[in-house]
Amino acid sequence: MEISIQDLIEAEECSKIPIKKRYQTIKRALNRYKCGKSRPEEREILVEAMRSYRRLAFKENQTRAYNVLLYSYFSSRTLTPEQIMRLFNINKRTVFKDIGTGVRDLTFLLYGIDGFDWRMKEERIMEEKMKEQITKRLTVELEQEVRNECRAFFEECQLMNITCEGRADLQERLQALIKRQLTEEFAQDIVEREECSDLEIKARQQQVREALRRYKKGKSTPGERKELIQAMERYRTTAINEKQDKAYNILFYFYFADYPLKTIQISDRFRIARRTIFKYITRGVEDLTDIMYGTGGICLNPDDVNKAALSNTQTAN
Structure with missing residues (x-):
């Protein structure tokens, strides 16, 4: 097998x-x-x-x-x-x-099947890392696990002088054990990777929210303002469905308009409930985060973010 x-x-x-x-x-x-x-x-x-x-x-x-x-x-x-x-x-x-x-x-x-070779660089790197991790676990960790779980069977086979049928049974049991252990650890590795990815995405979304608040209050640095405006321009031109279009407009009126609207004004303008407004703002922040931090995105300059945070702290003091 x-x-x-x-x-x-x-x-x-x-x-x-x-x-x-x-x-x-x-x-x-x-x-x-x-x-x-x-x-x-x-x-x-x-x-x-x-x-x-x-x-x-x-x-x-x-x-x-x-x-x-x-x-x-x-x-x-x-x-x-x-x-x-x-x-x-x-x-x-x-x-x-x-x-x-x-x-x-x-x-x-x-x-799809017979599709183009469209794997991005990061996907190929991730696959190579996954192969490397699995191979390492097979050669280092699983060897000891197999020895521990099959020790009794080895002793039994030594006493019985191991017939051909016994060797075949041993090989089948060993490979079944290795496959089960590999599948469990592989699944755990996927879960851990997804959890790490989710935490990173949430942290970036929070960073974008804070940048939007600074922009609305006029406390952004010039570099940060420029990046946010570029991201919103790309958001406007790349919205591919009605919900994204509405999320863009609500985000614009709430943060970027010369005279930002309050939620009750946005509710009257778009004829939606205030609860729905916050859902669209969250959707807009998620899309904006993807535009700024995704592949080929407009990443916020860490120096500008740090300067803005420091400036706000000094102002508060």
């Missing part, structure tokens, strides 16, 4: 969390292409994937999602959702829905 480390890694990559991360990776890649910040090899892969998508769309008679995605990201002069609405005679919600469908189809073409 052969144990394949690659099979375990591929099984983990098919879970819901990696699929969602791949979808986010493709969205960020499309945003970089739209802003002209893609690497040459990345642009080549995206263009080739869109050619495959075009053939598939014509074959299945589902060309509208392809065309909406094309005009949103790949046109020499990309169109806004309002322009796409007029071009295809559809409402804004349908525009965002078609963009989402196009991104999902493109994700399948890039990551």
Whole structure:
């Protein structure tokens, strides 16, 4: 019975969390292409994937999602959702829905069976680290575990002079034990990695919240203000659905407007409950964090953050 480390890694990559991360990776890649910040090899892969998508769309008679995605990201002069609405005679919600469908189809073409080699550098590094950790545990830790659990069986086999059938049984038991132990430790490693990732993401979201509060109070440093404005501009141009569009607008009126609105004013403007406003603000902070800290993001300058925090502390004192 052969144990394949690659099979375990591929099984983990098919879970819901990696699929969602791949979808986010493709969205960020499309945003970089739209802003002209893609690497040459990345642009080549995206263009080739869109050619495959075009053939598939014509074959299945589902060309509208392809065309909406094309005009949103790949046109020499990309169109806004309002322009796409007029071009295809559809409402804004349908525009965002078609963009989402196009991104999902493109994700399948890039990551699915017979897909393109779209693994980003960090994904390849993570896979190599996972292989290295698993191999190390197999050679160092599991050896002692197997010896301890099978000691009684070894002693029994020595007394019985181990027949051929006994050796086959021994090998099967050893490999079953190794596979069980490997699977348990591999799963634990995945859980720990996800927990660490979640904590890091929450810390970054809190950092963005504090930066937004400083911006609203006029206490941001020039560098921090510039990065926040750039991030909001990218957020505005890359919102791909109606909820993201509304989250952007609420975040803008709450933090970035010349005269920021209070929650009750935002509630009247968008005809939504105050509770829903806070949900949209949270959604906006999450999206802004992804734009600033994700792949190809606009990361806040640590020096500016420290200076702003120090300045606020001195003012308070």
